[in-house]
Amino acid sequence: MTTLQTIQRRDTLGTFAQKYNLSVQALAKANNLKDPNLIIAGKSLRIPDGFDDKPFRAGAASTSESKTASRTEARAAAGSGPKPGKGWGGSEGMADAAKKIAKQMGIPVTSQKRNAQQTANVNSTKNSDHYTGNKNAFAVDFGVSGKKGDKLAKAIAKKYGIPARNIGTFNKHTVEIDGKKYALQLLWKVSGHYDHVHLGIRRVS
Numbered sequence: 754m755t756t757l758q759t760i761q762r763r764d765t766l767g768t769f770a771q772k773y774n775l776s777v778q779a780l781a782k783a784n785n786l787k788d789p790n791l792i793i794a795g796k797s798l799r800i801p802d803g804f805d806d807k808p809f810r811a812g813a814a815s816t817s818e819s820k821t822a823s824r825t826e827a828r829a830a831a832g833s834g835p836k837p838g839k840g841w842g843g844s845e846g847m848a849d850a851a852k853k854i855a856k857q858m859g860i861p862v863t864s865q866k867r868n869a870q871q872t873a874n875v876n877s878t879k880n881s882d883h884y885t886g887n888k889n890a891f892a893v894d895f896g897v898s899g900k901k902g903d904k905l906a907k908a909i910a911k912k913y914g915i916p917a918r919n920i921g922t923f924n925k926h927t928v929e930i931d932g933k934k935y936a937l938q939l940l941w942k943v944s945g946h947y948d949h950v951h952l953g954i955r956r957v958s
């Protein structure tokens with residue numbers, strides 16, 4: 754999710770970098786600023802969420818620990834839990850369970866798939882699970898912060914069988930449903946993810 758913030762008189766890029774846990778360079782790049790020291794009060798600054806982009810590496814989650822965890826979680830997920838479905842190798846359908854939870858909590862979806870231009874605008878890479886060019890991946894962002902964000906992240910983790918220790922980690926969790934394996938990342942309260950919960954799902958086999 755990219756948000757826009759209005760620049761106040763005393764602001765510097767450093768102010769925003771600190772507030773949103775980003776680097777000054779990332780902010781300058783996202784706003785096409787030639788001189789990071791020159792920002793103008795009253796104008797809007799684009800706050801990117803570049804951290805959606807840590808690539809999934811297929812198979813990287815296959816440690817013995819996560820294999821055991823996956824089996825248990827796959828059973829848990831098979832009942833009323835997530836199911837693969839339409840689009841992007843089934844990963845879009847997998848995301849429906851999280852969207853349902855968020856909807857019940859009144860939390861909006863703020864970003865899903867992005868075309869090449871939108872991907873560039875949020876200072877993201879084409880390897881992002883948000884990028885429409887990724888035919889096996891789907892990502893969804895829920896705009897929420899604070900305690901409500903904690904609650905949503907926990908509820909989504911529970912639904913997908915993601916252990917609490919894996920919230921905010923990249924590529925540590927896989928779920929197997931109907932013989933298909935999906936890598937999931939649930940990002941919350943990590944760099945770039947304080948104002949939204951990110952769920953990325955990628956079919957890996």
Ligand SMILES: [Zn+2]
Nearest residue numbers: 754805894951
């Ligand atoms: Zn995201």
